[in-house]
Amino acid sequence: MCGIAGWVDWECDLTRQRTVAQAMTDSMACRGPDAEGLWLSERAALGHRRLAVIDLEGGAQPMAADRDADQVVLTYSGEVYNFRQLRETLRAAGHRFRTRSDTEVVLRGYLEWGESCVEHFDGMFAFAIWDERRQELLLARDRFGIKPLYYAVTDTGLLFGSEPKALLANPGFSAQVDAEGLAELFGLNKGRSPGHGVFRGLHQLLPGHTLRVERHGMHPTCYWRLGSHTHEDDLATTTATVRGMLEDIVERQLVADVPLCSLLSGGLDSSVITALAARGLQRQGMGKPVTFAVDFENSDAFFRPSSQRPSQDAPFVRLMADHLESQHTDVMLRPSDLAGQQEHTLGARDLPGHGDMDASLYLLCREIRRHSTVALSGEGADEVFGGYPWFVDQPPESMRNFPWRSTIPDIASLLSPDARQRIRLEEYVADRYAEALAEVPYLEGEAAADRRIRELSYLTLSHYLPLMLDRKDRIAMAVGLEVRVPFCDHQLLDYVFNIPWSMRTTSGAEKGILRAATADLLPSEVATRRKSGFPAVQDPVYDEQLMARLEGWLADRSSPLDDLVDRQHLAAMLQDETQAGVGWRRSRALAKNLLEIDGWMRRYQVRIC
Known part of the structure; x- marks a missing residue:
């Protein structure tokens, strides 16, 4: 996991812009505390900050390869989990490798397959490749958008980076927000329009997309999108398939040359990932799992159950940690610890976030980073398997808007009438909702109830999940912690998205198919625990x-x-x-x-x- 930054300009000689390119690269230091690199040519500047996870001695970036006397240069962030298999495929095709890193696999994958190399990669990634011979830049992002990648078009080229701060370090981009950006903040709130960067002129490369940039224009390509098809498997086969896929996914994501741990909340999702990781570590002879949880001092005294948080985490965390015999640490926070953290969390996200929820996550990640470099997370299970309340409770207003907007206080209510009119808030949100529904891959002949579940699933995956993934990545990487999200696997998603709702909620429980597939891994109290949100301070x-x-x-x-x-x-x-x-x-x-x-x-x- 790393931070990348870069600049392409068709008129300015970038070999004379080292200071600016270095500033862009330096802004990513939090994402890559272990090493840095900067590559310059007349038309391109590529910067890299490295968090060393695989092949600690090799894998330095930007990484270059010669082709026809010209260089192809890569700056890359993320992990490609099938890099070992791909390396053997590429060796058979005649490629020679200098390192053990997945970085070199990505670079040589491009040399072998060109832009379509992304179709071979299984993992979380964002990268840029400058092809000196073609005078072209290729930007690419993983299928879920787990790894961030922002860009902005200038009068004479393009700027890009893992985070907005990389672009803000360049004089060619400034912090401005227009009516559309304000509508994103006040209208969509917990969601975000895919590709929108809030700052004026700032874009995110869409998940599952590449962007080829050359002198005469930009050429986006969608290499993966979620599709619908009839689910043919019966309940027993479906349950076994989900279990088998999860075992394989977690096993592949244990690869690291640095200490690895698991985030454990005592909920179903994190407990499943931790239990599967424990089995994988045991098979590999790597000992007991290391786990971390967060809580607040005196939380027992102030806890009040609610629909979003019906139970405390602590009893279930202890139960699960004892069950797995993990090396467990509770990170205990005080309300006073949250004070003054906004500077850190805003600096991590470059955009407004979730206040104390971001602060507690930041403090948790900071403590974890003292012991581990990589953490496994249960993020994404609610989106993939349908665990949020709006999948069950569908008030009439949710049919006309993004479903989560009916579950949270509406910050737009604080806007003055004049501001609402200037921003065209209601019109903007309605347009974005209509656009999102138009993208849903409906299944022909589907019943109305199943059709609505498909809509809710797609909206949650395309508009809600990206903000959750961005939050986890940005807060964790602010302290140099790589977080892996096994539930965000495109093959798992493609399978689960098409499981009928009646089967997904087997036994009448939220995420019933996930519970059925993993019940033997968990204590019964954890396996049947209702969803409970991230710990919030109630003091x-x-x-x-x-x-x-x-x-x-x-x-x-x-x-x-x-x-x-x-x-x-x-x-x-x-x-x-x-x-x-x-x-x-x-x-x-x-x-x-x-x-x-x-x-x-x-x-x-x-x-x-």
Whole structure:
């Protein structure tokens, strides 16, 4: 796992722009603390920061190979899990290897198969290849978009990087947001339009896509997309197939030349991954698994069950850790630990995030990084198997909008009427929803209920999951921790996406097919545990701190959001909830979002245009 950055310019001699190219590369230092490299030619600059995971001595980047007296140069982030098999295939085709790294497999894969090399790669990756002979740049991203890759078109070329900060380090790109970007932040909130970078002119390369850039234009290609087909397997075969696929996926993702651990929340998803990893490690003679969990001090005293978090993690974490005899560490946090973390989390994400949820994840990852370089995560199971409440509870309004928008407080309610009109918020969200539905790969002859589940699955995978993956990648890589997500495997997704809902929820349980496929791996209490969200601080001390920050914001007329937010409406909402004796549950969530956006605009000096 690494950080990449680069620049192509058809008019400027980039051999004279080393200082700027180095600044772009240096901005990725958090993603790659182990080594750095910069390659320059007249038309291209490729930078790399390395987090060494495989072949620690080899694999330095940017990596170059000669072809017809010209160089082909690669800067690459990620892991290709089938690199060993591909290396043998390429050797049989006449290629010679200097290293044991998957980086060289990617480079020689391009030399052998050209742009279609991505179709051979199984893993999480984002890379750029400059072909000096063709004078072409190739950008590529994995099928799920697990690894980020941003780009912006300039008057004379293109900038790219693993994170927006790489582009912001170049004078040719500035921190601006227009009405469309504001609509993404205030309208879509927990989701994000695929490919949209929020900053004006910033794009993300779409998952499963390549982008070929040459002097006369850009040529995007979709090399993978989710498809629909009739599911022919019976329940027993389906259960066995899911189990077999998961065993194979986790086994392949244990490959590392550095310490590896597992994130363990005591929920179904992380417990399944950890249990499968434990078996894989045992087969390889690598000892017991290493596990980590996060919790808050005195959480027992303040915990209040809710529909989103019906149970605490701690009892299930202990049960699972004892069951696997793992080398386990609980990372205990205090509310005061979260104070002051916004600078770190905003700096990690370059965009507004999830407030205290990001802060606790950051502190967890920071502690893990003291012991491990790679962590396995259960991220993606709810999206792949359909574990979110909106798959079951479908209020009428969810049929006309992205389903998760009915489950969270609407931050757009804080906008002034004038701002809503200028941003065209409702129209923007409706257009994005219509576009998303138009992409759904429907199955001919499908019943209405199954058709709606297919829509919900596709919307969740295409618009909700990317933001969750981006959060996990950016927060973890801010401290140099590589997180692998076995549930985000394209072959598993292609299979599960087409399992009928009645079979996916076998035994009447959420993610029933996953529970059935893995029940023998887990204690029964864990195997039957209902979904419970990421731990959130419930200590009144934190609420007091948040309220103080919000009151300070209401009194501060220098906020960059001053012309957008209806302060009187927010103040009245706080007063109404307090007088009603219900605390400030709704405005608490809104306050966190508002303060995140405000902090982001201040930190990056974002100009509204």
